[in-house]
Amino acid sequence: MSLWLSAIGASRGVAIGPVHRMHGTDLDIPEYHLDDPAIETEIARFQQAAHEARAQLAAVREQIPSNAPAEIGAFIETHLLMMDDTALIDTVTARIREDRINAEWALKLQSEELIDVFEQMNDGYLRTRRDDIAHVTARLQRVLLNQEHPIGTGTADQNSDPPVIVADELTPADIILLHQQGIAAIVTEHGGPLSHSAILARSLRLPALMGATGVRRLLVDEEIVVIDGEAGHLLAAPDAAALDFYHHRQQRDARYQRMLAVLRDEPAVSADGVHIAMLANVELPDDSIEAGRVGAEGVGLYRTEFLFMNRKDTPSEEEQLAVYRQVLASTDGPVTIRTLDAGADKSIGLSDKVAPNPALGLRAIRLCLKETGLFRSQLRALLRASAEGRMRIMLPMISTVGEMRQARHLINEAAAELAAEGLAYDRDLPIGAMIEVPAAALAAPTLARYCDFFSLGTNDLIQYTLAIDRIDDEINYLYDPLHPAVLTLIRMTIDAGQAAGISVSMCGEMASDKRYTALLLGLGLTEFSMHPASVLEVKRAVMGADVARLRRRVAEILSLTDAATYREALDGLTREQQI
Known part of the structure; x- marks a missing residue:
């Protein structure tokens, strides 16, 4: 039976592919104590993981698309700086040595403490930095757990259809890595159209839905889904008629892009000159x-x-x-x-x-x-x-x-x-x-x-x-x-x-x-x-x-005093610009 879900259309485009669910920051963290001889080996393992995670981010920074806005690069830079922060790296090393616990557990404890500190800050901007802590530690954890490639090495082979990634949330760095692996679209439970991840998805022309609460629970791996990034819809288990409709949508979108290319050398002159x-x-x-x-x-x-x-x-x-x-x-x-x-x-x-x-x-x-x-x-x-x-x-x-x-x-x-x-x-x-x-x-x-x-x-x-x-x-x-x-x-x-x-x-x-x-x-x-x-x-x-007509019309709309009428008129004006 088909399942229809509505979410926030964060990046336009139609995608069809098998589901691959990711767990983002929701990882299964092992917790165990170490014998004295194993402590230095564990510290070395953690420091190597930190080195690898930083190298990942540095590589991602070099692959940010040219049309991505400045905020994306700043986001990656912030995470690189956190990788060098003694409050994270050195303190986790000290925890491993003093508490005689494994690196994943020590990193989890330190992350929770740092997030708690940011949660208690009065300033709203600084409170949002807790998300950066969560993202950086999740990346470190994935390296420690040998899960540094988000969709694995064998999920999307050359003979498979590109997968639709379904996750609780994805950072811009995750999206760049996933895009390199040839994914079809992304769907996340959290996020919105103005997030760094949404802006990046649009720059990559990657269809994306965000704010799809509970979607990981409702879908299963490998089932076919359709993503409509413009309408904000997800259709699971589509029947033949639905697949045919969306395949035609994809063809229409491709024709639209070819039509736009013809305008490259045309002057941008309105219908009234x-x-x-x-x-x-x-x-x-x-x-x-x-x-x-x-x-x-x-x-x-x-x-x-x-x-x-x-x-x-x-x-x-x-x-x-x-x-x-x-x-x-x-x-x-x-x-x-x-x-x-x-x-x-x-x-x-x-x-x-x-x-x-x-x-x-x-x-x-x-x-x-x-x-x-x-x-x-x-x-x-x-x-x-x-x-x-x-x-x-x-x-x-x-x-x-x-x-x-x-x-x-x-x-x-x-x-x-x-x-x-x-x-x-x-x-x-x-x-x-x-x-x-x-x-x-x-x-x-x-x-x-x-x-x-x-x-x-x-x-x-x-x-x-x-x-x-x-x-x-x-x-x-x-x-x-x-x-x-x-x-x-x-x-x-x-x-x-x-x-x-x-x-x-x-x-x-x-x-x-x-x-x-x-x-x-x-x-x-x-x-x-x-x-x-x-x-x-x-x-x-x-x-x-x-x-000339638009200037008269907009002047009339802005003079309206009734909020509902004003909004309806503006919405009508913006709808005229849809494909």
């Missing part, structure tokens, strides 16, 4: 090549923080200059380079101090204005590179006019130094602000006087506006791009930019989602920057849009 700039978000110099393959007109966001991460020193001016030159040389269109956005979950090792609330602490432009030596080195490299291509400098997390003025003063000082040294730079280099703090959106008319452009970072803007952590499973249902306050701030920023005669782009996840394309066009947005994987899909939505 409005040109919309289609830009790409990239992290590494080679990523801009992928952006070119999908017809992106330039780079709307180049993240620089990974030049600074996972190293004991900071990159020199010359090292940075070489990278920025490479990005400019590999891109035909303009390149917007964001200055260092470190802090929160992207540590660069400047301090061992743990901030009470890193997401609201010393990060991004605040850090750069405090560590001016670090900032000056980057500014000099950026200015020198600007002589060799079309570049814009974007400053992250601006919240006050004072920050913008201070940053521009430092840029001017760096420019004066280069001029005195006889080094070339673009004397008309555009300097802009990333609008991701509600205060910046509210002050946009004033802030625009000191900016040459704005870029809306909706990921942070939404979560700061609604006071929620978008990757916290307990509350991420509150993360709502269509909330009236969010749309008001977006509209205010676009209107302020237009009034000041400066361009406004959007580089957050919202720009990558075709469901919101009509809405954003209606709000007046004319520059979209997104993962390269989303460029063609959003371009198609742009080409079918009547921008």
